Amino acid sequence: MTVIRPAPGSGIKRMLVVSLALTGVLGFLATPAHASVQGGGANSGAPSCAGQGIDPKAKIRYRSEVVIDAPLRTVWNLQTDVERWPSWQPPVLTSRRLDAGPLRAGSSFRWTTPVPETPLNPATTLVVTSTVHQLQRHKCLRWSGPAVGEGLLIDEGVHVWTFTEVRGRVLVRTEETWSGPQVDANVEIGTAALGAGLEAWLANLKTAAESECGRHRR
Numbered sequence: 001m002t003v004i005r006p007a008p009g010s011g012i013k014r015m016l017v018v019s020l021a022l023t024g025v026l027g028f029l030a031t032p033a034h035a036s037v038q039g040g041g042a043n044s045g046a047p048s049c050a051g052q053g054i055d056p057k058a059k060i061r062y063r064s065e066v067v068i069d070a071p072l073r074t075v076w077n078l079q080t081d082v083e084r085w086p087s088w089q090p091p092v093l094t095s096r097r098l099d100a101g102p103l104r105a106g107s108s109f110r111w112t113t114p115v116p117e118t119p120l121n122p123a124t125t126l127v128v129t130s131t132v133h134q135l136q137r138h139k140c141l142r143w144s145g146p147a148v149g150e151g152l153l154i155d156e157g158v159h160v161w162t163f164t165e166v167r168g169r170v171l172v173r174t175e176e177t178w179s180g181p182q183v184d185a186n187v188e189i190g191t192a193a194l195g196a197g198l199e200a201w202l203a204n205l206k207t208a209a210e211s212e213c214g215r216h217r218r
Helices: 072-080 082-088 187-217
Strands: 016-019 024-027 060-068 094-097 108-115 124-136 140-149 152-166 169-179
Touching (some): 072 082, 072 187
Antiparallel strands (some): 016 024, 060 169, 108 124, 124 140, 140 152, 152 169
């Protein structure tokens, strides 16, 4: 992930960001009521999988959630079939598994997203390699990995997801941290970029799951 400096006078809301969470280029979004920007120290109530959460030492972190009106199986399958991501996340150019079989602890996948030219970097393609560390079917998953492009680098992103059935719908909670000298150079902007990515990812997942569920009901 890299944070791209806004043009003079544009302000944070006009900055372009490359989000490891969303896998694309997004404008800064205002933090909604259900989101939580987390600071250092204790992280009580945070999403976790098999007792493991985000990097507690990371300076940049963001947490959010959404309720999806679709079956848990539909939501889970969309999220864990990583090779389908380009079909419902337009910024994802490619996504491929680096191993065979169902997604599980130890699985790795590599995905790419374009990044336009900015004052900090040439136009490039960001390559993200993610490794799953914990996975409990229909409950949670946790992965981490670097994102690398020409002039762009996030040393490590740690991402946790949980999925909970609530009265026929699914509560999806997510939290992610970024670490590395480039993103740590401006924590405020980095956090804004991370938040934009996670909010868009949740919105895309909700749209895709509810649309797929609707097709099945017709």
